[in-house]
Amino acid sequence: MDAADLRIFEAVARLGGMNRAAGELHTVQSNVTHRIRLLEDELGSPLFRRNSRGVTLTAAGERLMPYAVRVGQLLSEARRAVDDTGTPQGKLAIGSLESTLALRLSPALASYAKAFPDVDLTIETGTSAELVDAVLARKLDGAFVCGPVEHAALAGETVFQEDLALVTPPALRRLGDLTASNGVKIVVLRAGCSYRQRLEEILARRGIVGLRRLEFGTLDAIIGCVAAGIGVTLLPRNLVEAPRRAGKVRIHALSSAESRVDTVFIHRRDAMASSALTAFVAHTEQTSRAGGRRGRGLKTS
Amino acid sequence: MDAADLRIFEAVARLGGMNRAAGELHTVQSNVTHRIRLLEDELGSPLFRRNSRGVTLTAAGERLMPYAVRVGQLLSEARRAVDDTGTPQGKLAIGSLESTLALRLSPALASYAKAFPDVDLTIETGTSAELVDAVLARKLDGAFVCGPVEHAALAGETVFQEDLALVTPPALRRLGDLTASNGVKIVVLRAGCSYRQRLEEILARRGIVGLRRLEFGTLDAIIGCVAAGIGVTLLPRNLVEAPRRAGKVRIHALSSAESRVDTVFIHRRDAMASSALTAFVAHTEQTSRAGGRRGRGLKTS
DNA sequence: TGATGCCTATCCAGTTTTTCGATATCTTTC
């Protein structure tokens, strides 16, 4: 049994046919059939059931499949590891929550890109759940998500601790005065922003439900909107301290459980971190130390 | 790059020479040299430094090495997985603390061996640290060790909870009367028994140090020895209840932190559990439910 | 019912890859 055999096996299983696999593998069908046959002979049990419309995995094939996938991944990872000379370079796919990207990451990204020009950095955004899945599926090398994350295959550490503040127009003295009927809206940075859900929970806990939502692309727009009495929002406290001192908005007390959000950087435990990734984490921590505080996260081994 | 290449690479790296690798791989040196050369060409960087006394890994080779090892392990595991038809069979290497084996495992082992005659069950004993290392090195499929065990690569669950009792001769009313000078010894089942260390800690905490040790091979011998006034010991409470009621020994109070010992069954997280292993764990739990209580252990994913 | 399309199995020949054995070369050691 060899990696090449498993590669063929995996393609046949995934595409459900030897013909189709032959196409993907840039070879001919007879060849695929032959190799599969050899593999089955070697293992001593059939891996596929042949029907007229293609093939399906037998029980033994099902058992082999995850290994075929894993070996393929390992080999390509090995190649990258050999190429990785220690100076960060190559591709680096990072995921982030939209809000984290906007509020925390931009300066770090800019200086990272400048410091390591040989890295092809791509940033993808999504919800925490989407990002976790993408990291697990090895589509992303790592991601910034809302903590805590508990998954055996993932390592993570808290890189930012946000202290959120509930921000309302200055005229709103008591939260109780908020009702759906007076037209005040929830103002958030972007749809699916994870602060939105938290804000709705906080309001719901105080009996305030049914507020409409409003989205803006920039922080200034959000704050301006709140100052104008149109909505309420939930933002990191240090971003709204200045407007508050200027009397433009009012901040309402939250319990620390409600206000505290950990942003965790996660990556697969089993994937060896590339130089580019290692440098990225180090760089982000260094940059963030100016604004946020660094904390301990999951056990990292 | 193929698994066969990595196999050759790994042998050369491990043995430090192409000649020696050729011997192990049942081929000739020229062949090994050739394949290594091809691999280096393919990867674009030399993997070995050639000296007159053999070869040593370059930085790139060092980076490749763990992948070579892992791929080899995966392939052999894949083969086993394919062979594993669901009915427990094949080899199963289990480790255990000597004391756990003697006190808890024997009945479970006997009935397991009877229930699944196609499994080649081998039991090895050692200290917790030794067993953990053996499981990590894949020399054992699993092991019973003293909890708690915190290791990212290991999953575990508590299968037994022992409530230990400090057992002394009935004449010894107060622990304070124990001194090294009156000849009383620590009696344990076997050298290196993990209860021994615990017992010494418990005594030390009460200012009793310097007692000599005495080993016995059977429980009855130990209890008889204590009853005869020769020594003190630490044993699961339910094993000494009968002699205590008979007035043969005295049990002294311990805090629950001192008396409680978790026996945890550990196995590698990344190794897919064979049917034999799965059945073993299930069987042990079932059997142990008669005597001990089952509890939750580490997060198992 | 026969034609068609899609699929796998098989066989053969050509090519590529791998293996082996012999030999060259270099370095350390005695």
Place this chain on the structure above:
DNA sequence: GAAAGATATCGAAAAACTGGATAGGCATCA
């Protein structure tokens, strides 16, 4: 300087792989 032990190189033989052509099974459709 010889011997031992190491890697490098080369050519021939063996093995494995590939590609193309063909056969046959099974469903669908007219």
